[in-house]
Amino acid sequence: MSLNAQQWLQQIRQLPLPEKVRIMNVCGGHERSITQAGLRSALPDNIELIPGPGCPVCVCPEEDVYEAIQIALNEEVILVAFGDMLRVPVNVRKSEVRSLEQAKARGADIRPVASPTDVVRIARDNPDKDVVFFAAGFETTTAPVAAMLAEGVPDNLLLLLSGRLTWPAVAMLLASDEPGFDCLVAPGHVATVMGAKEWHFVVEQHQLPAAVAGFNNESLLAAFYSSLRQLLEDKPFLDNCYPELVTEEGNAQAKKHLYEVMQVTDANWRGIGTIPASGFGLTRKYTAHDARLKYPGYQDEARKRAGEMPPGCDCARVVLGKIYPTECKLYGAACTPRNPIGPCMVSDEGACRIWWSNVRKPAA
Amino acid sequence: MCLGIPMQIVEINGYTARCEAKGVERDISLFMLQDDAVEPGDYVMVHVGYAIQKISEQDARSSWELFDEILAAESALSNA
Numbered sequence: 056m057s058l059n060a061q062q063w064l065q066q067i068r069q070l071p072l073p074e075k076v077r078i079m080n081v082c083g084g085h086e087r088s089i090t091q092a093g094l095r096s097a098l099p100d101n102i103e104l105i106p107g108p109g110c111p112v113c114v115c116p117e118e119d120v121y122e123a124i125q126i127a128l129n130e131e132v133i134l135v136a137f138g139d140m141l142r143v144p145v146n147v148r149k150s151e152v153r154s155l156e157q158a159k160a161r162g163a164d165i166r167p168v169a170s171p172t173d174v175v176r177i178a179r180d181n182p183d184k185d186v187v188f189f190a191a192g193f194e195t196t197t198a199p200v201a202a203m204l205a206e207g208v209p210d211n212l213l214l215l216l217s218g219r220l221t222w223p224a225v226a227m228l229l230a231s232d233e234p235g236f237d238c239l240v241a242p243g244h245v246a247t248v249m250g251a252k253e254w255h256f257v258v259e260q261h262q263l264p265a266a267v268a269g270f271n272n273e274s275l276l277a278a279f280y281s282s283l284r285q286l287l288e289d290k291p292f293l294d295n296c297y298p299e300l301v302t303e304e305g306n307a308q309a310k311k312h313l314y315e316v317m318q319v320t321d322a323n324w325r326g327i328g329t330i331p332a333s334g335f336g337l338t339r340k341y342t343a344h345d346a347r348l349k350y351p352g353y354q355d356e357a358r359k360r361a362g363e364m365p366p367g368c369d370c371a372r373v374v375l376g377k378i379y380p381t382e383c384k385l386y387g388a389a390c391t392p393r394n395p396i397g398p399c400m401v402s403d404e405g406a407c408r409i410w411w412s413n414v415r416k417p418a419a
Numbered sequence: 420m421c422l423g424i425p426m427q428i429v430e431i432n433g434y435t436a437r438c439e440a441k442g443v444e445r446d447i448s449l450f451m452l453q454d455d456a457v458e459p460g461d462y463v464m465v466h467v468g469y470a471i472q473k474i475s476e477q478d479a480r481s482s483w484e485l486f487d488e489i490l491a492a493e494s495a496l497s498n499a
């Protein structure tokens with residue numbers, strides 16, 4: 056028998072909780088569900104729900120966005136990207152082009168897409184031009200991008216890949232002196248694709264309670280309850296609170312394509328730095344589709360931008376769950392969705408944006 | 420980007436499926452489900468235009484409800 060949200064809340068309220076427990080999620084979808092349903096205020100005060108590294112747009116490094124802008128401005132190409140990416144600002148002088156949206160206003164052919172299948176269609180419809188697909192995303196997006204290539208694409212479709220794995224950022228936090236959380240809620244759709252097994256390390260290497268959750272209140276509350284019980288009984292294990300979709304191994308087909316088309320590389324995360332084995336590059340078989348090899352001229356300039364952040368933007372600490380969005384001085388003042396300073400206020404999966412669209416209140 | 424949408428398959432043509440959710444139709448790639456037996460009437464969880472997993476009708480319906488709530492809450496706020 057599965058419980059409804061009210062019953063789960065009651066179960067949680069009955070637990071002999073310690074003074075403070077911090078549960079981190081690492082998925083923009085989770086954060087949206089939590090914030091929108093008001094779960095923070097429904098739960099006992101001693102439970103803190105912390106949004107962690109769950110927004111792929113927010114961790115896409117400045118140099119990649121800069122490179123995309125430069126290619127779009129200077130080459131005869133059509134640049135396509137998921138809609139969120141277009142408004143992400145880079146920290147260049149006001150007189151320079153700061154986002155793909157501004158590059159588009161200056162005449163660059165830049166088009167938002169919702170799916171890799173759109174990209175294939177655009178490439179087929181424009182055989183005389185290169186179509187550069189700036190693809191930032193976690194596994195749930197990167198696996199479809201790989202599937203697109205595995206299925207076969209026109210020669211003029213090139214990838215500017217900025218894919219990231221989710222778990223290495225959690226591993227990095229857990230290996231640090233101050234991880235900042237006591238329990239982990241693992242992302243349901245990442246686990247659907249990659250398998251729940253990616254998350255065993257949380258329990259096995261760090262003895263931290265963990266549960267994979269889906270996106271409705273019941274699944275999230277079940278995951279909170281499970282991880283709290285694990286903590287109280289000091290018996291951590293990886294619970295699967297999203298068995299409708301998640302299996303131990305995930306989607307074998309999707310993973311096969313992913314590793315045929317891409318290989319895991321070290322990768323830079325915006326404001327955070329390099330995380331070993333956390334990104335993707337194309338395998339040898341697909342190098343003809345690598346935009347970085349075809350248009351290498353911007354890399355040196357781009358690389359100089361590594362680590363750049365707009366002054367005052369606290370996105371990196373927001374992404375790592377070190378502070379809440381409302382603790383950034385710019386939140387709601389200089390930085391709003393209409394006039395975003397950092398990507399966390401641009402993306403639908405960014406914690407700042409999610410908080411602003413649901414709560415709005417500046418720091419309490 | 421990361422919020423999946425469940426859709427119901429209307430028609431299959433190779434690796435492409437015509438799918439429907441709440442009155443909206445889209446072409447969805449079944450390339451990541453090519454080992455699974457999927458047929459019209461089945462429900463799939465869709466991410467960026469690709470079906471990532473089959474799901475039951477009941478689970479599809481409960482995710483649609485969640486979607487409605489999120490959309491309603493957001494439009495209420497943006498109209499406020």
Ligand code: SF4
Pocket residue numbers: 367368369370371373380383384385386387390391395396397398399400401407
């Ligand atoms: S409020 Fe704006 S500037 Fe501050 S962390 Fe969020 S996105 Fe960055």
